Amino acid sequence: MALFSKEYGNLGDERLMELVVRGDERAFGALYDRYSRRLLSYFHRMLWNDREKAQDYLQDLFAKLAQRPASYDPSRPFQTWLFSVANNMCKNAYRHEEVVRAAARELRHGVDREEARDGIDVDHERFRGRLDQELARLDPDHKATFVMRYHEDMAIKEIAAVFGCSEGTVKSRLFYTLKKLAERMKEFDPNALHHGKA
Amino acid sequence: MERREQYDPEDIESLLYERSFDELLEEERAYVLRHLSGRAEYEAMRTLLLELRTNDAQAPPLEPLPSVRANVMEAFRAQRQPQWRIWLNSIGGVLVPRELPSLWRPALAFASLALLIVVAVWFIQGDGASTGSALAELKEQEAPAVRSTEPEATLDTAQEAGASTDAEANTQVMLAEVRNEDNAPSEAESMVEMISLEPVDNADIVAEPAEEPKKEKVAIVTSDNSKQEADAVPSYTNAPATGRVIQFEELSRNQTVANTEVKAITTKTRGKVAVPPSAGRNLAQDRELTSLLAAGW
Numbered sequence: 001m002a003l004f005s006k007e008y009g010n011l012g013d014e015r016l017m018e019l020v021v022r023g024d025e026r027a028f029g030a031l032y033d034r035y036s037r038r039l040l041s042y043f044h045r046m047l048w049n050d051r052e053k054a055q056d057y058l059q060d061l062f063a064k065l066a067q068r069p070a071s072y073d074p075s076r077p078f079q080t081w082l083f084s085v086a087n088n089m090c091k092n093a094y095r096h097e098e099v100v101r102a103a104a105r106e107l108r109h110g111v112d113r114e115e116a117r118d119g120i121d122v123d124h125e126r127f128r129g130r131l132d133q134e135l136a137r138l139d140p141d142h143k144a145t146f147v148m149r150y151h152e153d154m155a156i157k158e159i160a161a162v163f164g165c166s167e168g169t170v171k172s173r174l175f176y177t178l179k180k181l182a183e184r185m186k187e188f189d190p191n192a193l194h195h196g197k198a
Numbered sequence: 199m200e201r202r203e204q205y206d207p208e209d210i211e212s213l214l215y216e217r218s219f220d221e222l223l224e225e226e227r228a229y230v231l232r233h234l235s236g237r238a239e240y241e242a243m244r245t246l247l248l249e250l251r252t253n254d255a256q257a258p259p260l261e262p263l264p265s266v267r268a269n270v271m272e273a274f275r276a277q278r279q280p281q282w283r284i285w286l287n288s289i290g291g292v293l294v295p296r297e298l299p300s301l302w303r304p305a306l307a308f309a310s311l312a313l314l315i316v317v318a319v320w321f322i323q324g325d326g327a328s329t330g331s332a333l334a335e336l337k338e339q340e341a342p343a344v345r346s347t348e349p350e351a352t353l354d355t356a357q358e359a360g361a362s363t364d365a366e367a368n369t370q371v372m373l374a375e376v377r378n379e380d381n382a383p384s385e386a387e388s389m390v391e392m393i394s395l396e397p398v399d400n401a402d403i404v405a406e407p408a409e410e411p412k413k414e415k416v417a418i419v420t421s422d423n424s425k426q427e428a429d430a431v432p433s434y435t436n437a438p439a440t441g442r443v444i445q446f447e448e449l450s451r452n453q454t455v456a457n458t459e460v461k462a463i464t465t466k467t468r469g470k471v472a473v474p475p476s477a478g479r480n481l482a483q484d485r486e487l488t489s490l491l492a493a494g495w
Contacts, residue, residue: 028274036262059266066274127249150250182242
């Protein structure tokens with residue numbers, strides 16, 4: 001197997017997952033290295049910018065993958081399948097942790113304030129905090145669609161595959177989410193924001 | 199206007215990324231205004247998208263903790279299948295690749311395996327054949343004991359075949375003579391002479407059954423010597439003669455009754471030389487015939 005070690009980086013996700021199902025540890029490691037950052041960022045966005053929680057969910061996701069690799073549906077692209085699993089985990093998080101949501105949000109604000117003091121542009125931090133607030137108010141599917149599209153740069157088709165809906169639904173969902181967020185964030189007037197940056 | 203109908207919200211997204219409201223073409227602006235309230239909303243959405251892009255680019259990337267990777271890999275190892283199964287799965291992956299162009303590898307492997315099996319079977323069969331030949335040699339050694347009876351059977355069979363052939367040939371010859379000649383007594387003499395045929399050696403019968411009729415023709419002698427020839431008949435076998443000698447008068451009388459009797463007499467007479475059972479010989483009384491049949495069995 002050492003002869004083929006260099007090929008892992010060039011193998012497709014589905015091929016790597018096939019090897020994972022057969023028990024190939026290196027393939028599993030390659031998949032982790034390929035998607036861990038993106039998934040961590042996704043969890044971070046979806047789970048109230050809670051880094052610790054994002055790390056935990058990332059570990060849980062790959063632990064599930066390690067325990068039940070056969071649960072992967074080979075007929076679907078691995079990325080789509082992986083993000084759908086991650087999205088379901090986020091939905092469960094919303095469903096079961098509504099009680100602690102407010103507390104986590106308060107904690108996140110505290111962390112954001114601490115990060116803002118580290119010299120990062122205050123306007124960007126304000127915008128990010130406000131955006132996170134508004135995202136948290138959105139419907140989970142709309143929020144996930146928004147995060148996948150504008151933070152993870154996923155294609156409309158991939159997002160549609162994650163949610164199992166049509167591309168038109170995703171487009172419509174994105175449009176109205178963007179419209180709603182823009183309306184709620186009127187305080188960030190374009191001229192005022194750019195003046196602030198300048 | 200028709201071009202506007204081709205737009206969808208995703209096109210608005212691309213417009214938001216690329217142009218401000220003032221930079222839109224008239225038809226694009228008209229299309230945007232069908233979905234948005236006005237310039238303020240368009241600019242707010244555009245600012246949001248641009249800020250998202252800028253914000254993501256400036257945000258420090260999140261790095262997964264090394265402990266997460268270690269825990270995940272440990273979980274995978276804990277659930278990993280035994281090593282030998284992994285090895286078998288790897289073999290399966292090599293033997294049954296997903297990509298068709300890679301099928302030549304398992305094909306070559308299977309062909310080599312098939313060739314090895316064929317060679318192995320060939321070698322095994324070669325050993326078996328040598329063993330079989332040894333057994334065959336043993337059987338050949340046993341054969342002489344069995345063959346002790348075979349020559350008799352062969353001789354008997356040949357005698358019978360030769361005798362039957364002989365009898366038929368003689369009968370044909372005699373019938374031809376009877377039909378062609380009007381003188382019945384002379385035919386009767388010839389028939390009596392047929393009785394006194396010289397005994398034919400058994401070896402000649404076996405070796406040259408087709409030539410017997412010629413020999414018999416040559417062996418025909420005159421009726422004066424019939425008695426002497428009849429005495430010579432027993433020399434054919436050591437067994438006593440059991441047939442009876444047909445007298446000339448009897449033959450004439452029979453032939454007078456029916457010309458066809460000649461054929462029966464001829465056959466009956468020839469039964470002494472070569473014995474067809476249908477020729478009238480009594481099987482129970484004929485020791486020679488009985489012994490021959492017993493040997494044949």
